[in-house]
Amino acid sequence: MSEKVKFGRSKVFFDTFHRRPGPIKKNMHYCPGCGHGILHKLIAEAIEYHGIQEDTNLIAPVGCAVFAYYYFNVGSISVPHGRAPAVATGVSRAKPESFVISYQGDGDLAAIGFNEFLQAANRGEKMTVFFVNNSNYGMTGGQMAPTTLPGQKTTTSPYGRNPETEGYPTPVCEIVNALTAPVYIERVALTTPGRVANAKKAVYKAIQNLKERKGFSLVEVVAPCPVNLKMSADQVNEFIEKQMLNYFPLGCLRDKTADMEPGKLPAPVIRDEESVRKILFPVRSENGVAADFRNSSAVFDQELRVKIGGFGGQGVLSLGVMLANMARLRNFNVSWMPSYGPEQRGGSACCAVTVSRNTIPSPIIDRGGNLLIAMTQAALDKYLPELRDDGVLIYDHTAVKLPQLPETMQTYGIDALAIADEKLGSSKFANSVLLGVLAAVLAKNGMNEADKADFDKAFAEAVEEKFGKKPGAVEANIKAYEAGKAAL
Amino acid sequence: MAKKFRVEVTADECKGCGRCIAVCPKKLLSRGKELNIQGYFAIIAENPGNCIGCGSCFYQCPEPGAITIFEEE
Ligand SMILES: Cc1ncc(C[n+]2csc(CCOP(=O)(O)OP(=O)(O)O)c2C)c(N)n1
Ligand code: SF4
Numbered sequence: 001m002s003e004k005v006k007f008g009r010s011k012v013f014f015d016t017f018h019r020r021p022g023p024i025k026k027n028m029h030y031c032p033g034c035g036h037g038i039l040h041k042l043i044a045e046a047i048e049y050h051g052i053q054e055d056t057n058l059i060a061p062v063g064c065a066v067f068a069y070y071y072f073n074v075g076s077i078s079v080p081h082g083r084a085p086a087v088a089t090g091v092s093r094a095k096p097e098s099f100v101i102s103y104q105g106d107g108d109l110a111a112i113g114f115n116e117f118l119q120a121a122n123r124g125e126k127m128t129v130f131f132v133n134n135s136n137y138g139m140t141g142g143q144m145a146p147t148t149l150p151g152q153k154t155t156t157s158p159y160g161r162n163p164e165t166e167g168y169p170t171p172v173c174e175i176v177n178a179l180t181a182p183v184y185i186e187r188v189a190l191t192t193p194g195r196v197a198n199a200k201k202a203v204y205k206a207i208q209n210l211k212e213r214k215g216f217s218l219v220e221v222v223a224p225c226p227v228n229l230k231m232s233a234d235q236v237n238e239f240i241e242k243q244m245l246n247y248f249p250l251g252c253l254r255d256k257t258a259d260m261e262p263g264k265l266p267a268p269v270i271r272d273e274e275s276v277r278k279i280l281f282p283v284r285s286e287n288g289v290a291a292d293f294r295n296s297s298a299v300f301d302q303e304l305r306v307k308i309g310g311f312g313g314q315g316v317l318s319l320g321v322m323l324a325n326m327a328r329l330r331n332f333n334v335s336w337m338p339s340y341g342p343e344q345r346g347g348s349a350c351c352a353v354t355v356s357r358n359t360i361p362s363p364i365i366d367r368g369g370n371l372l373i374a375m376t377q378a379a380l381d382k383y384l385p386e387l388r389d390d391g392v393l394i395y396d397h398t399a400v401k402l403p404q405l406p407e408t409m410q411t412y413g414i415d416a417l418a419i420a421d422e423k424l425g426s427s428k429f430a431n432s433v434l435l436g437v438l439a440a441v442l443a444k445n446g447m448n449e450a451d452k453a454d455f456d457k458a459f460a461e462a463v464e465e466k467f468g469k470k471p472g473a474v475e476a477n478i479k480a481y482e483a484g485k486a487a488l
Numbered sequence: 489m490a491k492k493f494r495v496e497v498t499a500d501e502c503k504g505c506g507r508c509i510a511v512c513p514k515k516l517l518s519r520g521k522e523l524n525i526q527g528y529f530a531i532i533a534e535n536p537g538n539c540i541g542c543g544s545c546f547y548q549c550p551e552p553g554a555i556t557i558f559e560e561e
Contacts, residue, residue: 002561006493007546009553024526026501027551032528033505037550044552071552193511193544200547226505233506 010044012053012073019070028071033233035134035223036065038190042200043101043130044072046207056099057091059084061113063105064138082113085120088127099210100127107137110146110170121216124181126263128206128217131172134225135244142228146170149243154228169247173220177253183215183260185253189222189245191237198250205257213263215256222248295330297451299442300357305365307383309350310375310396312340314417319373319431320351323438325465326458327355335363348378371441373434374400375416392441394434412441412488419483429480435459436484444488456481492560493541495533501554504528508545508555514538517545 009015016025030037047053053074060068062081069076075098079087084102092100102120109117109131120127136154137143143156147169151160173187184206188199199221206217222244224236231239306323310316317338324336335354341347352365369387374380374395380402387393389406397413405411414437420429439455447455459481460474467473495516502524508531509517516539520532533539541557549555 003494003558004561005556006541006559007543007555007557009556013552026498026553027503027526030550032503032550033507034550037552038547041547041550041552190548193542193547196544196547234510237510 010041010048012044012047013040013071014073017070019067029067030064031225031227033224033226033236034064034138035190035221035225036132038196039130039132039199039203039221039223040068040071042196042203043103043207045200046204047072047074049204050207050211052099052207052211055097056101057088057095058101058103059088059091061102061104061108062139063108063132065103065105065132066139068103082108082111083116084108084113085125085127085129086116089120089123089125092126096126099207101210102127102129104129104131105138106131106133106135106145106147106170106172107140107143110172114146114170118175118179121176121182121218122179124183124216126210126213126215128210128219130203130206131218131220132223133172133220133244133248134223134228135169136225136228138225138228142225147172147248149247152243171248173218173248173253176218181216182218182254183256184209184217186218186255187220187222187248187250187253189240189250190224191240195250202252205255209257212257214260215263220248222250295332295451295454297442297447299446300332300355300451302370303354303356303358303360304371305369306353306355306371306373307350307365307369307386308353308373308375309348309379309383310373312347312349314349314375315428315431316349316375317351319434320353322431322435322459322462322466324353324355325462326435326455327353329458329461329465330454332357333360335360337363348376350379350383371438373438377401392445394437394441410441410445412437414484414487416484419487420480423483424476424480429476432459432463432477432480433484433487436481436486437488438484439481440485440488491541492537493539494558494560495536495539495545496556496558497531497533498554498556499524499530499532500526501551502528502530503551503554504530505550506531507548507550511544511548513542513544514540 028037047056056074058072058074058076060078061084084104088100088102133147135147136145142154144154148161150163153160173185176182177185186202188202189195202219206219209217222240226236308316308320320336324334327334332355338351340349354360367386371392372383372387377400380400390408393411395413396415398415416430416433417427419433421427443452463474463477516533517531520530524530546555546557
């Protein structure tokens, strides 16, 4: 006589959890008696039953379930705390053929990520959310969660949660039930075989909704966390039955699935992978030199790290953008990172521009700068320590008093605002003046003849790109640029 | 002929949480007295052939494969 498995390990789990560190490769990392494991099994079975393993993407939370990708043999992404529904939205839009599950705990979903979750529910994203309500923050050692009961003691509510100061347990399903878009909302528990049977039905249904693209489904699972609650299996079941369920009544709050047309695949946002790659990695470089790279001067061999600082309104940020655009037009990799005060006008402003033939590891410049353009004393004082001793300093000589500088540093005092005002009648051309100055500085520092001409051309192209539609603006900026070149 | 079932606990995969004990209608499961490789007192099944195949223990168990229910064909 032979035997077949009636109930056993789902094929949607990896056969061996090879990602788990340590010798135990068949078990999950959850504590003894944890509800996560039970829900994992129900989800795995439902995915297997509905045959959607191949195209399922499971977005795991921060919390005890952060390692869900160790276990489920489906596409998985681990995301920052509370952001699973936001990332799930991205995945379901960019890969509409996939079936996206957001798996979250009560700290993750109802505290730090409540907004992401509610917005996704309100948009009716085509996803299923499994929400583990275990009345505390499990992973971090049992702190109070939005779902902690009044009077319940946790490490951060040692005298019991006091509703007067800490509010009441957040009724997530009831709140979602106030929204129009969601199609299916059910709360289940795992305490008894009957409850688990209902939970299984709900999980299967929510996965079916996913498969049929019916819309946003939410299954809240009132789950045991015996270790943090310091309870045995029986005690935690009793706590759930006698206490938690008073605040979190079980049942189906909404099921609109029968009325819903099976969803069609929405038009993908971006399907052209080559374009995506071009946006993310504009220059494909090998041995540091891109195939279509044409500026061969030695100054471009190293990464150029440029910091520009001054007042808001001096054109600091747009000067950086213009420089970055020139480099982009010549197939360099570029990054531009602004930083400015809270003021809409005025205040301090600064930007960091990095130009490189190679991949740029970070857009931040906090040391090793090659060039500093300082329009104010404050900017000079703040950013000078980031400049290399053999770097180039361009500064506004009416606004800035130089301290003692290393002899190897090149300095150029220019009053770009005054030049712009004088030659073009407006200080708003100061940034083009400074780019002219930069062209002259690079020329002095070993830019070859071809690249000198090309720098001018790149400037003209960048100006054309930006101001092409404004009559006279291109000419005026080129005039300012030439004035800057001549000023050195 | 009535169907025959068998419950099997893989001792090394069991964390001894005990969720399965109370739900078995035939009271086949109890806590063992020996530590497994993970350091837990794993659950043991006495008279595993008396299993009626309801699956209650399987669905209370948080581990993927610590409990398996077989059906004889
Ligand atoms: C931005 C951020 N803040 C805080 C943390 C610390 N942290 C890790 S897990 C966790 C709570 C998770 O609780 P819950 O969502 O209830 O999941 P459980 O662990 O109970 O399954 C917190 C606060 C973090 N990782 N990231
Ligand atoms: S701390 Fe709680 S939620 Fe986390 S694995 Fe343990 S029992 Fe599960």
